[in-house]
Amino acid sequence: MTTISANLQAVLAHIEAAARVYGRTPETIALLAVSKTWPASFVREAAAAGQRAFGENYVQEGVDKIREIARPDIEWHFIGPLQGNKTRQVAEAFDWVHSVDRLKIAQRLSQQRPAALPPLQVCLQVNISGEDSKSGVAPEEAAALARQVAALPRIVLRGLMAIPAPATDFAGQREPFGRLRRLFERMCDEGLALDTLSMGMSNDIEAAIAEGATLVRVGTAIFGERN
Ligand SMILES: *Cc1c(COP(=O)(O)O)cnc(C)c1O
Numbered sequence: 001m002t003t004i005s006a007n008l009q010a011v012l013a014h015i016e017a018a019a020r021v022y023g024r025t026p027e028t029i030a031l032l033a034v035s036k037t038w039p040a041s042f043v044r045e046a047a048a049a050g051q052r053a054f055g056e057n058y059v060q061e062g063v064d065k066i067r068e069i070a071r072p073d074i075e076w077h078f079i080g081p082l083q084g085n086k087t088r089q090v091a092e093a094f095d096w097v098h099s100v101d102r103l104k105i106a107q108r109l110s111q112q113r114p115a116a117l118p119p120l121q122v123c124l125q126v127n128i129s130g131e132d133s134k135s136g137v138a139p140e141e142a143a144a145l146a147r148q149v150a151a152l153p154r155i156v157l158r159g160l161m162a163i164p165a166p167a168t169d170f171a172g173q174r175e176p177f178g179r180l181r182r183l184f185e186r187m188c189d190e191g192l193a194l195d196t197l198s199m200g201m202s203n204d205i206e207a208a209i210a211e212g213a214t215l216v217r218v219g220t221a222i223f224g225e226r227n
Pocket residue numbers: 034036057079080163201202203217218219220221
C-alpha cells in the first residue's frame with residue numbers, strides 16, 4: 001500500500017471512529033482530499049485508492065490539474081480566496097466552490113457557469129472567528145447573503161464553510177464550529193434548503209465532527225506536510 005493510500009484509510013478510520021463517539025452516521029460525513037500544492041500524480045494515487053472529491057486553493061494550479069487529470073468521475077472543489085477576475089475559470093472547471101463570501105462573486109459565477117454543465121454547488125464562507133485578516137461573510141450578514149445567492153440561476157446554495165482561528169485545546173476548537181452549526185440550523189429553520197457544513201481540517205477534524213460537520217477538508221493528513 002502506498003503512503004497516500006494508507007493515510008487515506010487512516011483518515012477514513014478516524015472519521016468513522018469520531019462519528020461513532022459523537023453519535024453520527026459515518027456516511028453523513030464526506031471527505032474532501034485537499035491536494036493544493038501537490039502534483040496530479042498524488043491525486044491519481046488517492047483516486048486509485050477510491051477517493052473521488054478533491055479540493056484546490058489556487059485557481060491556476062487547480063485548473064491546470066483538472067485539465068491534466070481529466071477524469072469526469074472526480075469531483076473538484078474550489079476552497080481558496082476568489083477574486084472577481086478569476087471567477088470564469090472556476091465556473092468553467094470546478095464542481096463546487098466553498099469560498100463565496102459576497103454577492104458580486106456569486107453573481108459572476110452564476111453568469112459564467114456554462115449551460116452545458118450542471119449548476120455549480122456553492123457554500124458561503126463565514127468569518128466565524130471575526131478575524132480582520134480572514135475572508136468570509138460576517139455571521140450576522142450570512143442569512144441575507146444566502147437568500148440572494150440561493151435565488152441566482154446556475155448555482156445551488158448547499159451550505160456554509162468556515163476556517164476558525166487556530167485553538168490549542170479541544171473545547172476551544174469546538175466552540176466556533178458550534179457557532180457555525182447553530183447559524184446553519186437557524187438558516188435552515190428560516191427556510192433555506194441547506195445540507196452542507198464544510199468544516200474541519202487535519203488538526204481539528206474531531207471537533208468539527210463533534211459539532212456536525214458533513215464535509216471535512218483534509219490535506220496534510222493525507223498527502224503530508226506542505227512546504
Ligand atoms: C489547506 C486547506 C485545508 C487543508 O488543511 P490541512 O491542515 O492540510 O488538512 C482545508 N481547507 C482549506 C480552506 C485550506 O486552505
